[in-house]
Amino acid sequence: MxxxxxxxxxxxxxxxxxxxxxxxxxxxxxxxxxxxxxxxxxxxxxxxxxxxxxxxxxxxxxxxxxxxxxxxxxxxxxxxxxxxxxxxxxxxxxxxxxxxxxxxxxxxxxSGAIEDFHVLHSFMKEHEDKWNEQVQLRMKEGYSYPKATSLAFAHLEAKTQLSLDQPNNILxxxxxxxxxxxxxxxxxxxxxxxxxxxxxxxxxxxxxxxxxxxxxxxxxxxxxxxxxxxxxxxxxxxxxxxxxxxxxxxxTWESYFPFLQQRVLSSSITELASIYECEEGLEYRILDTIAKASTYSEWMNMLKTKRYTWTRLQRLATHLLTNTTKEEMNQLHTSELxxxxxxxxxxxxxxxxxxxxxxxxxxxxxxxxxxxxxxxxxxxxxxxxxxxxxxxxxxxxxxxxxxxxxxxxx
Amino acid sequence: MxxxxxxxxxxxxxxxxxxxxxxxxxxxxxxxxxxxxxxxxxxxxxxxxxxxxxxxxxxxxxxxxxxxxxxxxxxxxxxxxxxxxxxxxxxxxxxxxxxxxxxxxxxxxxSGAIEDFHVLHSFMKEHEDKWNEQVQLRMKEGYSYPKATSLAFAHLEAKTQLSLDQPNNILxxxxxxxxxxxxxxxxxxxxxxxxxxxxxxxxxxxxxxxxxxxxxxxxxxxxxxxxxxxxxxxxxxxxxxxxxxxxxxxxTWESYFPFLQQRVLSSSITELASIYECEEGLEYRILDTIAKASTYSEWMNMLKTKRYTWTRLQRLATHLLTNTTKEEMNQLHTSELxxxxxxxxxxxxxxxxxxxxxxxxxxxxxxxxxxxxxxxxxxxxxxxxxxxxxxxxxxxxxxxxxxxxxxxxx
CATH class of the missing domain: 3.40.50.620 (HUPs)
Structure with missing residues (x-):
């Protein structure tokens, strides 16, 4: 036993x-x-x-x-x-x-029905390659990651009751x-x-x-x-x-904004680019906007584009504040718990x-x-x-x- | 003409x-x-x-x-x-x-007498090697840079009226x-x-x-x-x-301390060590003390040792705040004005x-x-x-x- x-x-x-x-x-x-x-x-x-x-x-x-x-x-x-x-x-x-x-x-x-999740999981496993391909395609078209996954999902025409537009279903x-x-x-x-x-x-x-x-x-x-x-x-x-x-x-984020601003404005472009989730030249956009904003929400509204969700950018802002680099994060993820x-x-x-x-x-x-x-x-x-x-x-x-x-x- | x-x-x-x-x-x-x-x-x-x-x-x-x-x-x-x-x-x-x-x-x-400066300059030029040697020796003994230069100077027994213990004479x-x-x-x-x-x-x-x-x-x-x-x-x-x-x-420095503290505490040891004037393992001492201080002056008193003058440490604190690295500073100093x-x-x-x-x-x-x-x-x-x-x-x-x-x- x-x-x-x-x-x-x-x-x-x-x-x-x-x-x-x-x-x-x-x-x-x-x-x-x-x-x-x-x-x-x-x-x-x-x-x-x-x-x-x-x-x-x-x-x-x-x-x-x-x-x-x-x-x-x-x-x-x-x-x-x-x-x-x-x-x-x-x-x-x-x-x-x-x-x-x-x-x-x-x-x-x-959803509330666990079988929906099992069904979806089997389906996705089977169509993994096609799904990845579709996601990449949609992202190249300029969609945000969640939007791309949602479109890819629609494209696969899964026979499922599960709506993946809802955050707790996704989790x-x-x-x-x-x-x-x-x-x-x-x-x-x-x-x-x-x-x-x-x-x-x-x-x-x-x-x-x-x-x-x-x-x-x-x-x-x-x-x-x-x-x-x-x-x-x-x-x-x-x-x-x-x-x-x-x-x-x-x-709230607002009370952190002066710290974020000081950190970003005293960082080089290379340092910003080394931060986890800072991709595709976002470092330029960050440096360009952050000296123009008096508040966090003002800044986020300047930074926001169709390509990135609010949440994605907020996570990036958090990694900037905590100075969490790609190298550091990758190391943490490659080792066992x-x-x-x-x-x-x-x-x-x-x-x-x-x-x-x-x-x-x-x-x-x-x-x-x-x-x-x-x-x-x-x-x-x-x-x-x-x-x-x-x-x-x-x-x-x-x-x-x-x-x-x-x-x-x- | x-x-x-x-x-x-x-x-x-x-x-x-x-x-x-x-x-x-x-x-x-x-x-x-x-x-x-x-x-x-x-x-x-x-x-x-x-x-x-x-x-x-x-x-x-x-x-x-x-x-x-x-x-x-x-x-x-x-x-x-x-x-x-x-x-x-x-x-x-x-x-x-x-x-x-x-x-x-x-x-x-x-001093107020320009000839004293000229005399000293000629003398120092002549004894440059000996002077450098003495300064190195004193620093190895644990003296701060200004103290080491002052001792080296005394050692050379220059025939000068000029007291190099006074900041404007040194400048x-x-x-x-x-x-x-x-x-x-x-x-x-x-x-x-x-x-x-x-x-x-x-x-x-x-x-x-x-x-x-x-x-x-x-x-x-x-x-x-x-x-x-x-x-x-x-x-x-x-x-x-x-x-x-x-x-x-x-x-005043006090109003910058929260920013300095946040920056230092979210930096790695390697990042701290890359900052201009951060030498001889000072990065460990910095990281060790800064979470224990509520004010800038409290922190400086924790950081201070015989080896470093207050001014030297304040300059380092400034470079930490502005994120000025050795690499960056050296580059700025090698080029022409x-x-x-x-x-x-x-x-x-x-x-x-x-x-x-x-x-x-x-x-x-x-x-x-x-x-x-x-x-x-x-x-x-x-x-x-x-x-x-x-x-x-x-x-x-x-x-x-x-x-x-x-x-x-x-």
């Missing part, structure tokens, strides 16, 4: 919790019910998120939100996978959940693909996303709202906490409030982690101060850049937080 | 005007009298100064101060020469004054040396510095005070303008006041410049928008970094000021 069977059943999630809200709570509870899992493992992006944005509050605050609301073991999705298009994002998340011996990967999707497809590619024993599982759409911009009457709408409310509303209290668990709301009170800041890093755990999570230690060869790193791994160095650059807009009083603590902190116990 | 004799007699100065004060005015008036010059040419550092500090107000404001108080033609000393130890600083300044066909280089010194010596090395026809001339010492920290009862004491008063005094009005010409004082009112800022850049002129200055154009081969650049010269690129990096702490409202104008501005006419 393999060792694995002695572990309590564990369900895994891939999350950003930006911030944690009732939709996340609902998904988590549903997934536990559906899978009969006793332990909940979540892989969460750290300081910067998939869409190339700073998280509204720190990874540590978001970890507290998660632990208070049902997550037992929270593992970090490293920067090298977190700020990436769906394919690499999914690959990183699946590697970690597999290494952490989750039994299921449970994700929300617009879901890549989870299923990564599980197959990595020969992982994870069982993918999906439920239909409840009520709010991923990018909905306003909060409706229901108790469920998208994280996007919560963030927009936080930015624009004079009394934001009144508006969002019905859509977030009380503990998560309290954590959010406390963060803002303590640091006088909720992180170097470690698992818990950011927090409950008693059940700790028990799971302890039994993991005896079963797996991937090191479990509980503190960056004890490693020199390049993946950790990349993470530290990101978390230190994340702390840039904080005021002098809290800066030193926050610059060293990620290096010195042990996982949070709940 | 050489063409040069048809020019009106011109006296040259090397200045920082940080800010322009009565001592500068006095020196200028004395020099005109002593040399009988009709035109005053000043070579002035731009955004960052020899001691590795941001200028208290912009080069454009300081140019206005100079033109209102007797300078006819103000030329920029490029960043590549301005933020340097005495030898390169002097070399750059002498090249420019020579190219601009100044007849005299007039400098203030603690003066390097002016005389650069004039000889570059076979310049400049005639060096010196007067004893009046009243205030270079680094005096407080303003006394006299109408002369050092720029250092003026800056300290600006930083620390609740009513600084009342205290300094007796030591600055009214027009210069007004310019200073207006700058502070307009931008709500007088530039690529241009002369006037920042401002009076009618007399304009006349001199116009006649210069017919006589010299060095290009006169009146606007950076019309050149791609690497020296100008380096200057733009510096002036754009200089604008980093300005608020969003004025940022765009100031980021592009140095690129778009024509010389100021007075």
């Amino acid at each position: 393999p060792l694995k069977d002695t572990n309590p059943r564990a369900v895994g999630f891939v999350v950003e919790y930006n911030p944690f809200h009732n939709g996340h709570l609902y998904h988590l509870q549903q997934a536990k019910k559906e899978t009969g899992a006793e332990v909940v493992i979540a892989v969460m992006s750290g300081s910067f998120l998939q869409r190339g944005e700073p998280a509204v509050v720190s990874k540590w605050s978001r970890t507290k939100m998660a632990l208070a609301n049902g997550v037992d073991l929270l593992l970090e999705l490293p920067y090298a996978f977190a700020v990436q298009k769906a394919e690499l994002f999914a690959k990183g998340a699946v590697s970690i959940l597999s290494a952490a011996k989750a039994d299921y990967l449970h994700f929300g999707s617009e 879901g497809y890549h989870y299923v693909k990564a599980i197959a590619d990595l020969s992982s024993s994870l069982i993918p599982y999906t439920t239909k996303r409840h009520a709010a759409g991923f990018h909905d911009e306003s909060i409706s009457d229901s108790s469920i709202a998208s994280a996007t709408s919560i963030r927009l409310t936080l930015n624009d509303n004079p009394l934001p906490y009144d508006s969002i209290k019905k859509v977030m668990p009380a503990s998560a709301l309290e954590e959010l409030k406390q963060y803002e009170e303590r640091y006088n800041l909720l992180h 170097p470690y698992i890093r818990p950011l927090g755990m409950t008693t059940a999570g700790q028990k799971h982690l302890r039994s993991l230690k005896k079963q797996i060869s991937v090191p479990i790193i509980s503190r960056f101060a004890s490693t020199n791994d390049p993946m950790a160095t990349s993470e530290l650059k990101a978390s230190r850049s994340y702390a840039a807009p904080l005021s002098a009083e809290s800066k030193v603590d926050r610059l060293n937080e990620d290096y010195l902190s042990f996982p949070i116990r709940h | 050489p063409l040069k004799d048809t020019n009106p007699r011109a006296v040259g100065f090397v200045v920082e005007y940080n800010p322009f004060h009565n001592g500068h005015l006095y020196h200028l008036q004395q020099a005109k009298k002593e040399t009988g010059a009709e035109v005053v040419i000043a070579v002035m550092s731009g955004s960052f100064l020899q001691r590795g500090e941001p200028a208290v107000v912009s080069k454009w404001s300081r140019t206005k101060m100079a033109l209102a108080n007797g300078v006819d033609l103000l030329l920029e000393l490029p960043y590549a020469f301005a933020v340097q130890k005495a030898e390169l600083f002097a070399k750059g300044a002498v090249s420019i004054l020579s190219a601009a066909k100044a007849d005299y280089l007039h400098f203030g010194s603690e 003066g010596y390097h002016y005389v040396k650069a004039i000889a090395d570059l076979s310049s026809s400049l005639i060096p001339y010196t007067t004893k510095r009046h009243a205030a010492g270079f680094h005096d920290e407080s303003i006394s009862d006299s109408s002369i005070a050092s720029a250092t004491s003026i800056r300290l008063t600006l930083n620390d005094n609740p009513l600084p303008y009342d205290s300094i009005k007796k030591v600055m010409p009214a027009s210069a004082l007004e310019e200073l006041k207006q700058y502070e009112e307009r931008y709500n800022l007088l530039h 690529p241009y002369i850049r006037p920042l401002g002129m009076t009618t007399a200055g304009q006349k001199h410049l116009r006649s210069l154009k017919k006589q010299i081969s060095v290009p006169i650049i009146s606007r950076f928008a019309s050149t791609n010269d690497p020296m100008a690129t380096s200057e733009l990096k510096a002036s754009r970094s200089y604008a980093a702490p300005l608020s969003a409202e004025s940022k765009v104008d100031r980021l592009n000021e140095d690129y778009l501005s024509f010389p100021i006419r007075h």
Whole structure:
């Protein structure tokens, strides 16, 4: 009997919790019910998120939100996978959940039917060459990557119910693909996303709202906490409030723009071109526009073309801020998963982690101060850049937080 | 008869005007009298100064101060020469004054006797090898460069009245040396510095005070303008006041520290080591200390060792902020003086410049928008970094000021 069977059943999630809200709570509870899992493992992006944005509050605050609301073991999705298009994002998340011996990967999707994902995956495997060819063709025609994949997909005329124009379906497809590619024993599982759409911009009457709408409310509303209290668990709301009170800041791109601007304007064209995702002469366009903008959104509107999605450019902006080069990123991606890093755990999570230690060869790193791994160095650059807009009083603590902190116990 | 004799007699100065004060005015008036010059040419550092500090107000404001108080033609000393130890600083300044066909280089010194400088220069030329050997020896023993030169000098037992422990004597010596090395026809001339010492920290009862004491008063005094009005010409004082009112800022290192910190903490060790003046493993010490400091002065106190002077480390900090690499700087120093850049002129200055154009081969650049010269690129990096702490409202104008501005006419 393999060792694995002695572990309590564990369900895994891939999350950003930006911030944690009732939709996340609902998904988590549903997934536990559906899978009969006793332990909940979540892989969460750290300081910067998939869409190339700073998280509204720190990874540590978001970890507290998660632990208070049902997550037992929270593992970090490293920067090298977190700020990436769906394919690499999914690959990183699946590697970690597999290494952490989750039994299921449970994700929300617009579809809600796992067989759709399996069907699509088989189909795509069969038509891989044709698909790649079509994508290349469309990109040469000047379409953005997502648009090119969407056109290529239409061209293949797959017999599928699955709409790949929807972000969680795309992620879901890549989870299923990564599980197959990595020969992982994870069982993918999906439920239909409840009520709010991923990018909905306003909060409706229901108790469920998208994280996007919560963030927009936080930015624009004079009394934001009144508006969002019905859509977030009380503990998560309290954590959010406390963060803002303590640091006088909720992180948005705007507060990073002066730093980005200074860095870009003191870089050479060669240095800009060496940054990850800076392709096809984008360095000239960046240098040309950034001295003309007073705000981040002004700059992004200058930079935007049909060829690149907003998200793609935001990720590039993040890599510019954190000075993440192609060389560095390629090195991080060619090596095996170097470690698992818990950011927090409950008693059940700790028990799971302890039994993991005896079963797996991937090191479990509980503190960056004890490693020199390049993946950790990349993470530290990101978390230190994340702390840039904080005021002098809290800066030193926050610059060293990620290096010195042990996982949070709940 | 050489063409040069048809020019009106011109006296040259090397200045920082940080800010322009009565001592500068006095020196200028004395020099005109002593040399009988009709035109005053000043070579002035731009955004960052020899001691590795941001200028208290912009080069454009300081140019206005100079033109209102007797300078006819103000030329920029490029960043590549301005933020340097005495030898390169002097070399750059002498090249420019020579190219601009100044007849005299007039400098203030603690000595005040030009023959002392000539005697010392001959002596040093004769004992160059022995001197170099002694300096190397002392540096190997762990002394800072200035201390090592001072010890080497004592060792040589030169028969000279000139004390090389005093900053303006050192600069003066390097002016005389650069004039000889570059076979310049400049005639060096010196007067004893009046009243205030270079680094005096407080303003006394006299109408002369050092720029250092003026800056300290600006930083620390609740009513600084009342205290300094007796030591600055009214027009210069007004310019200073207006700058502070307009931008709500007088530039000090403290306002740059968050930018420096973000840049350093997102750089690799290799990148830090590639920065100009980052030698002997200083990159490790920099990376080790900078996340522990809340302020610039806290950081500098952590970084400081016997081996490096405060000034040397400040220059390194400036190069880190502006991302000036060894490769870049070496390239700038191997080529000939690529241009002369006037920042401002009076009618007399304009006349001199116009006649210069017919006589010299060095290009006169009146606007950076019309050149791609690497020296100008380096200057733009510096002036754009200089604008980093300005608020969003004025940022765009100031980021592009140095690129778009024509010389100021007075």
